[in-house]
Amino acid sequence: MSATPTPAYYVAFCAIAVAVLKTVNEQVTEPYMDEPFHVPQAQAYCKGDYWSWDPKITTPPGLYVFSLVLKKIFLFKCNISMLRLTTMLSLLSLPIALTPLICYRKRERPPPSVTTPVLEAVILASFPLAWFFGFLYYTEVPSLVSVVSTVVLASQGRHWLAALIGLVSCTFRQNNIIWVLYAYAASQLMYLRFRRAAPGAKELAKLHDPPALEARPVDLLWSVLSVPKVLPGILPALVPYALVIAAFGVFVAWNGGIVLGDKSNHIPVFHVPQLYYFVGFATSFGWPALVSGKGGVLGLAHEVRARMFGSKRNVAATCVASAMMCLTIYKFTIQHPFLLSDNRHYTFYIWRRVFLLHPLVPYILVPGYIAAAWAWFIRIGEDQTLLQSLLLPVCVVPTLLPTPLLEPRYFLIPYILLRAQVKDVPLWGLGLEGLWYAAINGVTMWVFLYKERAGVGRFMW
DSSP states (O other), X not given: OOOSOOXXXXXXXXXXXXXXXXXXXXXXXXOOTTHHHHHHHHXXXXXXXXXXXXXXXXXXXXXXXXXXXXXXXXXXXXXHHXXXXXXXXXXXXXXXXXXXXXXXXXXXXOOSSTTOOOHHHHHHHTOHHHHHHTTTTOSHHHHHHHHHHHHHHHHTTOHHHHHXXXXXXXXXXXXXXXXXXXXXXXXXXXXXXXXXXXXXXOOOOOOOOOBGGGOOHHHXXXXXXXXXHHHHHXXXXXXXXHHHHHHHHHHHHHXXXXXXXXXXXXXXXXXXXXXXXXXXXXXXXHHHHHHTSTTHHHHHHHHHHHHHHXXXXXXXXXXXXXXXXXXXXXXXXXXXXXXXXXXXXXXXXXXXXXXXXXXXXXXXXXXXXXXXXXXXXXXXXXXXXXXXXXXXXXXXXXXXXXXXXXXGGGGHHHHHHHHTXXXXXXXXXXXXXXXXHHHHHHHHHHHHHHOOBTTTBOOBO
């Protein structure tokens, strides 16, 4: 197996996806779970009825408009099989969207043809949540593709187009507005990192942004204080994104909030442990990328131990962080009614068999959260600056903190963007990651398709 781009990886990915969609349509002939809301709404759009709206739908109509466009171009029918094809086509485009992002992180030239996405992009597109929801009529995969495309276009300096695609991404899920800002900020941090004055010209203002693994806590303060000096150089690129933010603000004012429908079950809260769940989630899926660094498992463990306990200051910081996390778990843990009652999801069993096993379990996991967070910081910080490494966690906070429900789908976009920042996964690590994803995908899809339980339904994410 070679890491050199070749159509074989992508052809296999597409062929398997088509076969899986065919099987899903044969086995799951009626709309399932959230599809009974999305499918009739899309069919109303296909009939030209753009004004009726199911009040249980919480997201904007981007998915339905996407299906309508495909219907107009390819004369698709708007039955459930063709609507699911909408999301599968998004899944097939995901490796193509991810390839320039991965190459950008590695500072490599992408393949000359879009039909030859790199192996790492194909594997990352097989991430279990993206793969699973690529075969159901859900917003997740089109939303992910549009966000990744926004980040890529911003990194290429094509800010007006990036802002336009970012606006489109917000029609799939409203909180993608955060990822529009992330795309702008990430592009400007890279620009400031590598910009140089022309020969003989006045030296340009510098942003204080040291390498992540060499940075000290005080460097964060110096970074913030240095921002005003560089603002004139990055404000022009902000203009198109500011227009998107303004449009989003108009929508929120018109709608009376971010959520469109079913507002009683989607009230914003202060759900701090949601951030800890994301760290655990990312580590459970991304461990092959974590352990495949230069030092391997032992090297990473040594680095994490040094960050947590390598000095008296580190021990004190770890103890303070642990105490604060325990306090937030005690004060802000939320058990959403859906989490406690819907036994068709993994989270139902994880919550009951892990978190409710004993009252102390949520607190016992705190050192693991800290260690996992350090592991990710070390891996992504090997070739990034301090602010580049902290930008994603900063953006994760407003996307996850207000959400009351523990829902793995909310972790999809931040995970993909986080994993894409690990730039030096060797071939054996990619193989391990691909096998790990494939095993999870195989089990979850088999259970979903062939282990339907009478009176309960199909088991899914």
